[in-house]
Amino acid sequence: MIDKRVLLTGARSDASLATYDPDTRRYDELLDGDGCVRPHWLGLLQRLTADKTHDTARRALEVTRRLIVENGVAYNVYADPQGADRPWALDPLPLVISQEEWRGIEKGVIQRARVLEALLADLYGPQRLLAEGLVPPELPFGHPNFLWPCHGLVPQGASWLHVYAADLARAPDGRWWLLADRTQAPSGAGYALENRDIVEQVLPEAIRDLGVRRVREFFGEMRESLRSVCDDSANPLVVILTPGPFNETYFEHAYMARQLGLPLVEGQDLTVRNETVYLKTLGGLQRVHTIVRRLDDDFCDPVELRSDSALGVPGLISAIRAGKVVVTNALGTGVLESAAWLGFLPGIAERLIDEPLQIPSVATWWCGEKPALDYVLANLGRLVIKPAYPNQHFEPVFGRDIDAEAQAALTRRLSKRPYAYVAQEHVALSQAPVWRSTGTPNFAARAFTIRVYAIATAAGFRVLPGGLARVASDAATDVVSTQRGGGSKDIWVLSDGADKSAAPPARRLQVAIRPDDVPSRMVENLFWLGRYTVRCADNARLLRSTVRVRVDKDVWRHGVRICRALGVIAKNAQPAASARNDPDPFGIARDIKRIAWCASQVRSRLSARYWRAVVGLQRQVQEATASREEPREALERLALSLAALSGYAAEDMTHDDGWRLLRIGRRLERLQFIASLLAQHLTAPAATRQGQVEWLLDVCHSISIYRSRYFVAPRLGSALDLLVRDEHHPVALAFHCNSIGRDLGELAASLRITREKSVAEPIPEFTDGELLTLEGEDQEGYAARQALAVKLRALHISGADLSDRLSMRHFSHTGDTRSVWT
């Protein structure tokens, strides 16, 4: 057998293949029953095995790892390195499927989507199948996602499923079997696209030479079809509704939003007025025409569905009922997500579309029928028992894995409430090669399933030529689950040269996100992202400059006193502690967390490197906390990373209204910081001493500019000249004031609203003579410094006032809603 294998691949000494040891009880994707490489794998294999040193494999694995980290692909996104944020696992070796085989899958999936669509129309309409006895009433009525308020509600174009996904597996007999239907808000298509993006960089030649069908166009089609479902606007606003950054697939929501060019919104960003859905934006309410929901059915409208949902949109169902908004997939489609349906679908297909079902499903018994229950109880040992409803808190049980006592308990459980359980035959999943990621990168066999996606278009359902293969975590495992640490693969569908979708569809030139569609909540987070980034940077520099002067007792005392007075460290703390002590409410770690939170809220607006930098920042803080290294080094690095963030914000983001508010946030924060820093400095006893002034200039990042301009040793008067009234120095108060004024003006012009009044307090003015007075060691000098400090404090307060005014004006409708009952 080995000989044939070697003969066919022409790689006698290839170790990858020689060590490939498939489980003979499974269907093997790579090798046929005689151990020969299947023809559709030959092309890829020849390319990969030509290199005998495993360099290709090593490089592929390495590049994949790097790209996953760089792109921040994660199964959960919240940027807390200690949290649930787990990097995505991708095996760069693709799963190859021949064109001919794919045609069968494609046809079967399209047919299934049509059947399910017809079934939904019946369940939410006349319920004929129930009356005819073809469907047990227990299936819909016992399912928490059968939504009575949606009964009688026909979605626009009678289309319930905009996206449908089928989980398929290949049985030992070589046929594809259906494991599960995803009808509610199928996840994973974004990961599939991201996988392709990575594999394209890992194996660029192979993907080109083998004529692998492209997947990116599919997402263009998806966007077009989303834009066309709503027919009462030439330029409809389509949004993606997410449960938020704590959802396990939030990365994908943000990724899809970016790929499709659609705003990513949360429930509180939307409001229903007079049966119409609006997005709360900076410029006011914008009508929303279509909502792509990634939120579960029953969470979508707290007025008519689960009232404890803070994630939904109050009144959404009445807007759907009035035909003023399209929600895809339609609310209530989750009712089909149950294995209980599988056994009834052949009959349903015959009845509704008069066709035999093409893709068989895994043999499934719904225990609600007496004969089925009897069979299941008699055969528990070779079946998998699953819940019929998703809210049951019952994990699948493999009958063969449990002892007699547990079997008896299971039997009792099933007999008491049989209709709530489903039994399935255990399928030995087929296996495909993966690159072993430790040691020599040989091939290893792993069980897998595939998720195939279909979207509704004007011309009927279309299937993504590819998809997401999910791979078991080890050789013995048969359960494939992303939550349980399995991996994923790209799927390569080979084309016979006539790949229709390879020609990019005619693109209409259009702006995807209209400039006024930025949700207020997002803008609020951008504003605070700007503020926190600057706050951290300022504090890090203040601490760094202070730590740096430890040797000079007087300056050190001066610096520490000001650090404490500004609330950067606690009254009895030392500067070094701030960078280390995580629970310290004054600590920098706290502010970094705030940055991460704001950034995760606006992730869809951030560039990949910005996000990476945020994740990096968190890591830096953790490392600084853990290590005993010189705090100055850590603070220096932090300040540098924060400066990088500012650079990315300026260079990578669209300079729209959201960005303007981010910049206003930054400027306001710095204005307030410099104003209170100067006020503290001026009122300190040693304000005029050279060492203290030098420290001040260092905190303000202004030593070199000072030197190049004044040619004198640091003096208070010149320092104030530079830090207060120099309009061109990006630290000076005058600079910030001007910049804020300009941004407010631009914001008003862009939103066509009246201009918000800028910082009320003027920037202190002084003549050169007055500057000299301020340096004086006499009573007059002291009084002048006190007077200036008062003005600076007033400036600080009026900065806070502007911040409040902006919040009131632009973010006031972003509060939480609550439920009331009688």
Added chain:
Amino acid sequence: MRYRIHHETAYDYASEVLHAHHILHLVPRPAPFQQCLEHTISVKPETFWRRDEIDAFGNVVTRIEFEQPHRRLEVVTQMEVEAHPRPKVFAAHTLPWERLCAELAYHGACPTRENLEACRFRHESPYVRVKQEFTDYAAECFPAGRPILECAQALMEKLHRELKYAPGETTVRTPVREVLKNRRGVCQDFSHLMIACLRSRGLAARYISGYLRAGPVRSAASSVSAAIGAGASHAWVAVYSPPYGWLEFDPTNNVFVGTGHVAVAWGRDFGDVSPLHGVILGGADHELKVSVDVESLTPS
């Protein structure tokens, strides 16, 4: 019996409500044993939007929206309703409960229209869990072969006997399992627990929201006591009991429902039919006042 009913609900909010959606179940639905002759709902402040519809269970719902900031919401309904006496039923004529269960369960054949309709009310719903502990609790009421009406009556009596009517101790969010544990609650809790006990056995039960005439009531055990729950909106249970269809039980008062009750709406549980439910933006804390007055227009 003819009644004039006055139902007032007022919310006083601690701070301004900026925007609100409410859904009202306040109009008595049509039913074979009652007729709503006259009805008005007045709402203050003025609604921005209002729509009257029939929901999936056949109830009359009113949806309203407020767009102007307000600190007080007041809903007053007035109605005149005629309640007709119900036909006499015989417990022995109703199906044994196990046979009813078997009939309601799917067995591959066309269900009757009535049975299919009853199936909507056989399963877990947002406020009523289906659990073994409910089956066990009510076991004594369901001996083998006992007609469903007798079972339901026994269950009602048991609940009335073992649960303490304790206003203010539970809220709309109190889970039924907790009611079973603490054995205390109001009409909503009595009803939810009764429904849970029936559904956990595979029987069909509805939650009915409505009004109860004040004054003496005659219990199922023929004793007379003052009606509990007359000053507010009331709730009770309907049990699917072929051949009679749905028969109603008031576990809070231990009475068979007759001309002393006026049904407003029914559904799977409280969540489907609550008199007034809303989602508000702003408002902070609120104070709620509800008063119901059922005046009999038929001289007794």
